[in-house]
Amino acid sequence: MKTIPLRTIPVAPVEPARRARVDPPPWRPQWLFAAPHRLAFFAGALMLAASAVWWLAALVARTAGVDLPWSLPPAAAHGLLMGFGFMPLFFAGFLFTAGPKWLDVPAPSARSLLGAVLAQLAGWTVFALGVHVRDPDLARVLGTLGLAAAALGWSSLAARFVGLLRASRVADAVHARCIAASGVAGAMLLWAAAIALALGAVAWLRPIAVAGLWGFAGVVYVTVAHRMVPFFTAAALPRLDAWRPYWLLAVFVGAMAFEALAAVAQALWWPQPAVAHALQAAVEAAVAALLLGLAVRWGLVQSLKLRLLAMLHLGLVWLGVAFALAAWSNVLVALGGEPLGRAPLHAFTMGFLGSTLLAMATRVSCGHGGRTLAADDLAWALYLLLQAAVLARLGTELLPVGPAGWVVAAGLWAMAVGGWALRYGRWYGRPRVDGRPG
Numbered sequence: 001m002k003t004i005p006l007r008t009i010p011v012a013p014v015e016p017a018r019r020a021r022v023d024p025p026p027w028r029p030q031w032l033f034a035a036p037h038r039l040a041f042f043a044g045a046l047m048l049a050a051s052a053v054w055w056l057a058a059l060v061a062r063t064a065g066v067d068l069p070w071s072l073p074p075a076a077a078h079g080l081l082m083g084f085g086f087m088p089l090f091f092a093g094f095l096f097t098a099g100p101k102w103l104d105v106p107a108p109s110a111r112s113l114l115g116a117v118l119a120q121l122a123g124w125t126v127f128a129l130g131v132h133v134r135d136p137d138l139a140r141v142l143g144t145l146g147l148a149a150a151a152l153g154w155s156s157l158a159a160r161f162v163g164l165l166r167a168s169r170v171a172d173a174v175h176a177r178c179i180a181a182s183g184v185a186g187a188m189l190l191w192a193a194a195i196a197l198a199l200g201a202v203a204w205l206r207p208i209a210v211a212g213l214w215g216f217a218g219v220v221y222v223t224v225a226h227r228m229v230p231f232f233t234a235a236a237l238p239r240l241d242a243w244r245p246y247w248l249l250a251v252f253v254g255a256m257a258f259e260a261l262a263a264v265a266q267a268l269w270w271p272q273p274a275v276a277h278a279l280q281a282a283v284e285a286a287v288a289a290l291l292l293g294l295a296v297r298w299g300l301v302q303s304l305k306l307r308l309l310a311m312l313h314l315g316l317v318w319l320g321v322a323f324a325l326a327a328w329s330n331v332l333v334a335l336g337g338e339p340l341g342r343a344p345l346h347a348f349t350m351g352f353l354g355s356t357l358l359a360m361a362t363r364v365s366c367g368h369g370g371r372t373l374a375a376d377d378l379a380w381a382l383y384l385l386l387q388a389a390v391l392a393r394l395g396t397e398l399l400p401v402g403p404a405g406w407v408v409a410a411g412l413w414a415m416a417v418g419g420w421a422l423r424y425g426r427w428y429g430r431p432r433v434d435g436r437p438g
Contacts, residue, residue, distance in 0.1 A: 027429035032110065035438045037364055038428040039110040040093030043117045044361075045421035045428075047086035047124060052414040054081070054128060059407050069132050071139030072202060077131045079209030080147075082349065084190055085124045087217050088154045089117065090361060094224070095161050095179065097364060102176055102227075103168035108160060116156040123149030144198040151190035158183035174246065178223040178253060186216035207267040213349060214260035221356055222252035222319075229312055232363075233299045236309050240299045248294070255287045259326070263345075274334045281330035284323045291320030307375035308366075311359035311383050318351030318390070343397035350390045350413065358383055358420055365424050370434030378423060386416035 032039045055078060061068040070077070092113065100107035127146025133139040162180050165173060189212045196204040226249045230242040262280050266272065295317050303309040326344035333339050366373050375383065389412035396405035432438060 025430050027426060029429060031429045031431060033114075034110065034431070035368060036096035036108060036110045036113060037093040037368055039113060039117060040089050040096070041361060041365065042425055042428040043121055044086045044089030044093060045425045047089060047121065049414075049418045049421040051081050051085050052410070052417050056407070056410040056414045059403075059410050063403050063407055069134045071133055071136060072131050072143065072197075072205065076202065076205040076209060079206055079213070080193060081124060081128065083209050083213045083217060084150065084154075084186070084193075085120075087353070087357070088157070088186065089120060090357060091183070091220055092117070092157045094360065094364060095157075095183075097368065099161060099164060099176060099179075102170070103164055103173060104170050105164050105167050108164075113157065113160075116153040116160075119149050119153030119156070123147065123151075123153060140197060140200065144194055147190060147194035147197060151187060151194055154183075154190060155187040158187050174249070175223050175227045178249070179220055182216050182219035182223070185219075186212060189216060203268075207264045210263040210267055210345075211260050213345075213353075214256050214263055217353060218256040218259070218348070219253055221353060222256060223249065224360070225312075225316060225356065226252055228360075229316065230298055232309060232312065233303060236306055237299055237302050240302065243297065251287070251290065255283075255323070258283060259323075271333065274336070277330040277334040281327045281334060284327035284330065288320050288323035288327055291316065291323060295320060307380050307383075308359065308363055308373060311362070311375060312356065314387075315352055315356035315359055318347055318355055322348035322352055341397035343394050346390065346393045346397070350386075350393055354386055354390070354413075354417075355383070358386060358417075361424070362420075365427055368432075368438055369427050370432035370436055379420075382416050382420050382423070385412060385419070389413040389416055 032042055058068060058074065058078075096108055096113065123146045125146070126142050126149065130139045130142030130144075130146055133142060158180070161176075161183060165176050165180050168176070189208050193205055193208045196202070196208065226244050230240075230244045233240050234242040295313060298313065298316070300313045300317065303313040322344050325340055325347050329340035329344055362375060362379050363373060365371075389409055392405065392409035392412055395401055396409060399405075
């Protein structure tokens with residue numbers, strides 16, 4: 001048998017190994033108009049990341065001794081931008097995605113929301129420029145115009161949601177009515193801030209900011225939590241029921257209104273009589289006990305097995321912690337001691353509002369992006385990083401760590417929300433992974 005030299009045997013070319021994953025399609029701006037949440041969440045992510053970087057830069061400059069010009073008190077500027085800058089944009093994305101389903105009405109197109117979204121983005125950009133202009137007259141003009149543009153943008157969106165509510169014929173629209181009322185209140189507060197700045201009444205800006213945090217953002221959050229957290233939990237864990245009596249919603253909203261009034265009073269008049277602090281502490285302690293007990297009733301322990309669900313439940317725990325810290329702080333003042341500084345406020349804003357924002361926006365982005373309703377390793381890591389930021393910020397109020405602690409907390413916050421914005425912002429400009437519209 002004749003042997004064939006090895007070099008003469010034809011060898012088929014080896015095909016390169018198939019890629020384990022397909023490259024995602026390129027990011028295109030037109031995909032932002034495929035659904036309301038895409039446009040609004042993308043704008044909100046921009047504002048969220050930009051405001052975090054801005055505040056981190058301000059704290060680094062302060063720690064380094066750099067003379068950064070401020071035409072407004074930093075606390076007032078920080079409160080307005082963090083309270084009204086990015087959250088209304090995320091609210092719009094959620095309300096015009098879930099809201100029409102609640103109300104059984106047609107959803108507006110994303111393109112019809114573009115003007116209101118751009119007005120807010122432009123308004124807060126101009127406001128931030130005005131904050132750091134040395135000329136006081138120019139600073140007031142820029143700040144007022146910026147706040148007015150933001151107020152106009154949110155007023156338009158709030159009026160649009162009120163229109164959906166009026167067109168609805170569903171029997172149960174309690175949650176939508178609460179959100180619509182708080183949305184109108186938020187618009188009025190923004191206009192009040194613009195007028196106050198135009199008149200030079202700078203002392204009113206911080207009370208307006210804290211009123212917005214509790215009476216506007218807080219009411220929206222607790223209303224959505226009352227409707228959605230039990231629903232999501234019962235869907236994922238069928239052994240638990242979707243218990244959400246309406247008296248509980250009334251307590252939620254009442255607690256937010258009470259805290260808004262108390263925060264405004266303390267911002268305008270300090271110190272207050274010891275009896276006022278004692279009464280406030282009693283109310284806050286009762287609310288804290290209710291919230292922490294409710295977290296267990298709604299399945300906090302069971303939710304820890306599912307990351308995305310745990311993110312929502314842990315956010316609610318932060319609300320209970322915020323009320324508990326507020327109660328303790330008022331007890332200390334009533335007894336003639338020093339308060340806990342802004343620890344209760346940051347447990348509420350960074351802890352409750354921040355954690356719930358990341359949880360809810362992640363869920364909406366996954367569900368309406370054709371992805372599995374789950375928090376993957378990256379989403380969970382960003383969420384845990386945000387928790388570290390909250391703890392670091394509380395530590396600056398409760399421990400003698402000095403200004404460097406503020407920089408650490410702000411840096412952790414910027415990394416968490418900036419990483420989230422970068423990751424999910426790329427989703428909004430690409431088609432759904434399952435090929436479906438939206």
